[in-house]
Amino acid sequence: MARRHASGAQGSFAPGLGLAQTLAQPGYSRLVRVEPWIHRAVPVLIVIFLSIVGASGLLQVTSAREDAIASSSKDIDLAASLATLQIKDLSASLAGNPITDETMNALLPRSALTPGRQLLLLSGTGEILRASPARVGKVRTFDDVIADPTPLLVYGERAGVVTTRLTAGGKALVSVRKLPEITASSASYVAIIEPLDSVLAVWLSRTQAIVTLFVTLGGVVAALGAAFYFQAARARHADRICSSMTARIDSALAEARSGLWEWDIARGRFFWSDSMYRLIGYQPDGQKLSFGEVNALVNRDDVDLFDIADRMLRNGQQTVEHDFRMSHANGAWVWMRARLHLSRETDTAYPRLIGVVIDVTENKKFEAQSRQADERLASAIDAISESFVLCDSNDRLVLCNDKFRTLYGLPDDADITGHDYRALISSAEQQVVCGFVRGRPARDYETQLPDGRWLQVSERRTDDGGLVSVGTDITAHKDQEGRLIDSERQLLASVADLQASQRTLKLRSEQLSELADHYQAERIAAEAASRAKTEFLANMSHELRTPLNAVIGFSEIMEHRLFGCLGSDKYEEYVSHIRKAGTGLLGIIDDILEMSRIETGKVELHREPIAIEAIVDAAVAHVMPEADRKTISMHLTNSSRRTIDADPRALRQALVQFLRNAIKFTPAGGKAAMRVRNSADGVNIFIEDTGVGIPSEHLHRFGKPFELIDGKLDNGCKGSGLGAAIARSLVELHGGTVRVRSLVGTGTMVMVHLPATRHAA
Numbered sequence: 001m002a003r004r005h006a007s008g009a010q011g012s013f014a015p016g017l018g019l020a021q022t023l024a025q026p027g028y029s030r031l032v033r034v035e036p037w038i039h040r041a042v043p044v045l046i047v048i049f050l051s052i053v054g055a056s057g058l059l060q061v062t063s064a065r066e067d068a069i070a071s072s073s074k075d076i077d078l079a080a081s082l083a084t085l086q087i088k089d090l091s092a093s094l095a096g097n098p099i100t101d102e103t104m105n106a107l108l109p110r111s112a113l114t115p116g117r118q119l120l121l122l123s124g125t126g127e128i129l130r131a132s133p134a135r136v137g138k139v140r141t142f143d144d145v146i147a148d149p150t151p152l153l154v155y156g157e158r159a160g161v162v163t164t165r166l167t168a169g170g171k172a173l174v175s176v177r178k179l180p181e182i183t184a185s186s187a188s189y190v191a192i193i194e195p196l197d198s199v200l201a202v203w204l205s206r207t208q209a210i211v212t213l214f215v216t217l218g219g220v221v222a223a224l225g226a227a228f229y230f231q232a233a234r235a236r237h238a239d240r241i242c243s244s245m246t247a248r249i250d251s252a253l254a255e256a257r258s259g260l261w262e263w264d265i266a267r268g269r270f271f272w273s274d275s276m277y278r279l280i281g282y283q284p285d286g287q288k289l290s291f292g293e294v295n296a297l298v299n300r301d302d303v304d305l306f307d308i309a310d311r312m313l314r315n316g317q318q319t320v321e322h323d324f325r326m327s328h329a330n331g332a333w334v335w336m337r338a339r340l341h342l343s344r345e346t347d348t349a350y351p352r353l354i355g356v357v358i359d360v361t362e363n364k365k366f367e368a369q370s371r372q373a374d375e376r377l378a379s380a381i382d383a384i385s386e387s388f389v390l391c392d393s394n395d396r397l398v399l400c401n402d403k404f405r406t407l408y409g410l411p412d413d414a415d416i417t418g419h420d421y422r423a424l425i426s427s428a429e430q431q432v433v434c435g436f437v438r439g440r441p442a443r444d445y446e447t448q449l450p451d452g453r454w455l456q457v458s459e460r461r462t463d464d465g466g467l468v469s470v471g472t473d474i475t476a477h478k479d480q481e482g483r484l485i486d487s488e489r490q491l492l493a494s495v496a497d498l499q500a501s502q503r504t505l506k507l508r509s510e511q512l513s514e515l516a517d518h519y520q521a522e523r524i525a526a527e528a529a530s531r532a533k534t535e536f537l538a539n540m541s542h543e544l545r546t547p548l549n550a551v552i553g554f555s556e557i558m559e560h561r562l563f564g565c566l567g568s569d570k571y572e573e574y575v576s577h578i579r580k581a582g583t584g585l586l587g588i589i590d591d592i593l594e595m596s597r598i599e600t601g602k603v604e605l606h607r608e609p610i611a612i613e614a615i616v617d618a619a620v621a622h623v624m625p626e627a628d629r630k631t632i633s634m635h636l637t638n639s640s641r642r643t644i645d646a647d648p649r650a651l652r653q654a655l656v657q658f659l660r661n662a663i664k665f666t667p668a669g670g671k672a673a674m675r676v677r678n679s680a681d682g683v684n685i686f687i688e689d690t691g692v693g694i695p696s697e698h699l700h701r702f703g704k705p706f707e708l709i710d711g712k713l714d715n716g717c718k719g720s721g722l723g724a725a726i727a728r729s730l731v732e733l734h735g736g737t738v739r740v741r742s743l744v745g746t747g748t749m750v751m752v753h754l755p756a757t758r759h760a761a
Contacts, residue, residue: 039232046225050218057214061207065200072199073161073173079112080157080175080192083119087179087190104132116198120145122176122189126153143167145193152176153189163196171196250274257359261340265309266350270294279336279359281329299325299333308340313351318342323360331737335364380515386472386508387455393465395421407455407471421467444502446474454478458505470512472505474498551578592722598729605647605733612640612683612754615648616676619655626663627672635673640683644756650730651754655685657727658750662689665748682736682755694742702740 086107099121108119113133121130126142126149142149147165156178166172177190250273253259259276263269268291277284280297295305302324312320319341325333340355378399381388387404391397397419405412408425416424447455453475460468481494557563558575620636627634655674662672666689675686694702704725728738735755742748 035232039229042225042228046221050221053217054214057210061203061210064206065203068200068203069163069173069196072194075112075114076117076173076175076192076194077161079108079117079119080177080190082112083107083190083192084177084179099130104130107132114194114198116201117192117194120191120193122153122191124188142191146172146174149176152191156189166195173199259357261338261353261355261357263305263309263340263353264350265313265353276357279357280326280334297327299327309353312342312353323364334359335361377515381512384508384512386470386505388512389421389467389469389471391421391467391469395467397421397424398466404471407449407453407473421469447471448478456501456505458509460509470505470509472501472508474501477501598726598733603650603730603733605650607645607647609643610646610648610651611643612676612685613638615646615651616655616674616685619652619659620674622652622656623659623663626660630663630666630668630670632663632666632668633671635671636675637673638676640676640678642678642683642756644683644754646734646754651734654727654730655687655752657723658687658752661724662687662691662748662750665689665691667691679753681757682753685752685754687750687752688747690747693744693746693748694740695744696742699740699742 090103104119104121113119119132120128120142122142123129128140128142128145142153144167146152147167152159152162152164152174153176156176159176161173161175163171164174172193172195174191174193179188179190253273253275257279259279260273261276262271264271270289270291270293272284272289274284291305298305303322308320308322311317319339321337321339323335323337326336328334336357337360338355338357340353343352343354344350378401381399381401382403384401385403387407388399388401389397389404390399397416400416402412404410410416410424444456444458447457449455453473454477456472456474458470458472462468477494477498480497558572616636616638620634624634659672659674666672670690672687672689675688677684677686702724731738731752731754737753739751739753740748741751
């Protein structure tokens with residue numbers, strides 16, 4: 001069922017995983033933050049852009065107009081000067097002869113008279129004598145062409161090219177040159193005139209093109225701006241939909257105690273959904289995790305992530321399902337069931353493992369409890385003297401005991417669970433002969449085995465339709481019945497015995513139904529006995545302290561000869577042994593008292609802010625005399641100046657006990673050291689030695705009460721086995737943890753982690 005749920009969740013949540021990963025990108029978050037500013041900046045930028053383009057176009061149009069007028073003025077000035085020179089050169093041929101059209105056409109090249117430009121010959125009175133090209137029409141004088149020609153005729157060449165008004169309306173560029181006296185001609189002036197409209201015709205055409213381009217560009221930019229706002233509105237709407245979908249998916253995952261995984265195998269990066277972080281007690285930060293970070297949280301005894309990925313890539317396996325444990329933030333292990341699918345967006349894309357991880361801790365606990373209950377029930381059933389069989393509603397065997405196998409000759413190692421009960425009986429080596437039947441659903445009958453033994457079988461139907469069969473060996477009763485068959489009195493007695501046996505059988509059947517209740521009562525009684533043991537040890541320890549104090553006190557008085565000599569050196573040696581033995585025994589009693597107080601919850605910590613430096617210095621100073629007596633070099637390295645919230649007495653006692661163990665199990669001339677380092681959430685204290693070490697198979701016993709781990713000591717004493725247990729309990733009361741690493745013949749390292757802030761004990 002869990003596999004089907006995981007498979008369905010994988011298909012449903014895969015889009016949500018990609019969406020959540022996109023929302024978690026830092027670049028996307030920054031874009032969301034600056035998006036309002038972008039929306040405000042776009043119209044401003046459009047206006048600025050169009051203003052710059054418009055101003056540039058206007059500047060170009062104005063400049064082009066001025067350039068066109070200047071160019072035409074220059075051409076008109078050159079043409080007037082050329083025409084004047086040409087007339088001077090032709091003065092001899094023109095003497096006394098009128099100027100003809102051919103002569104006018106020869107004064108200037110055709111290229112000098114652009115469309116709209118005209119060459120005029122004027123008399124001294126301003127009359128137009130000739131024009132080229134000849135399109136003067138009804139115009140006869142210069143006054144008919146120009147509104148005020150007098151300044152031009154007076155100043156001539158000195159006036160240059162002048163912009164003046166035309167009589168017909170509009171403006172024109174005009175240049176006038178005075179001719180020298182010519183005998184054969186009455187012409188006195190040469191004038192070149194070009195209307196301003198003709199001069200600006202090309203400029204006007206270009207200006208229209210520029211205006212059209214500007215209007216088109218403005219329309220395109222406005223359309224792009226409108227498209228941007230439309231797309232932005234769609235994006236905001238899509239973001240709202242995506243955010244809502246992500247929230248619903250994450251809420252559903254949290255309710256189902258599930259999380260999403262995406263593992264980029266090539267880059268070694270993991271993405272988790274927020275619900276996955278919460279499953280193991282961490283706060284989501286939206287960042288991708290490295291392979292090392294995730295692998296550190298996984299129990300390597302359960303699964304090897306790298307091996308799974310490698311196997312799937314090599315074998316082409318697409319889907320994998322695996323149960324494993326992950327470390328919770330509180331230090332506990334959480335069982336996870338992961339169903340992962342190997343995915344590639346394209347053939348060349350990097351492979352990814354995508355899937356769903358479900359918290360199955362409760363299922364694992366229930367399975368363990370069920371398995372333990374089944375084992376206890378099987379042990380209880382095997383302990384009874386009757387044969388016992390339990391079948392389901394289809395009469396298939398569910399459970400039986402060894403007595404049943406023995407009676408019917410079934411092998412001890414044969415797996416008969418699930419076999420048909422009637423078929424199993426009929427195929428057994430010990431074929432049975434059924435006796436009488438007393439009806440269903442409950443029936444009692446007697447069965448005779450081939451070897452002559454008789455069984456009393458009692459069958460009852462359970463509430464779910466199953467069958468419970470209990471068989472009692474009644475061979476003795478049957479033999480007795482056979483021997484007393486001739487005597488009615490003995491027969492009646494046998495019948496009475498049989499009835500008594502039946503009552504006993506029913507009583508035992510009732511006892512089986514009450515077995516579970518008795519087990520619960522026995523468990524409560526065992527717990528009460530454990531508490532009674534602890535209280536007894538505590539009371540006895542108090543009773544032993546009084547005479548021990550007297551023994552130690554009197555032995556010290558005798559050792560120091562307060563009342564005179566003892567009379568023999570041997571006595572003094574014996575007294576010293578008595579004092580040392582009493583002191584050691586008193587230490588053991590103190591340890592028992594302290595352990596009993598911890599187990600009964602009577603130890604109260606008096607926390608206060610303390611400097612870790614002071615605690616470790618005091619602990620090292622306390623054990624330094626012992627280290628000096630064994631010539632063990634003691635080193636302290638402290639790189640922490642952190643202040644923690646702890647009970648100074650209890651913490652110093654724990655550290656002293658760990659140091660004493662290090663000195664005790666280190667041969668003379670060895671080394672012991674204490675190192676203090678800061679950690680992310682507290683302080684790590686390392687106690688190291690070069691002692692005998694602890695075998696790896698015994699490391700799990702370290703710190704358990706009354707556990708003595710084999711080790712060769714200088715004095716041959718093993719101690720009470722409570723020192724490390726008390727120290728570990730005191731550290732755990734502070735919310736800390738203790739870890740041990742050891743190698744036989746090399747030494748042992750104990751790491752004590754203490755949190756910087758207070759934790760619940």
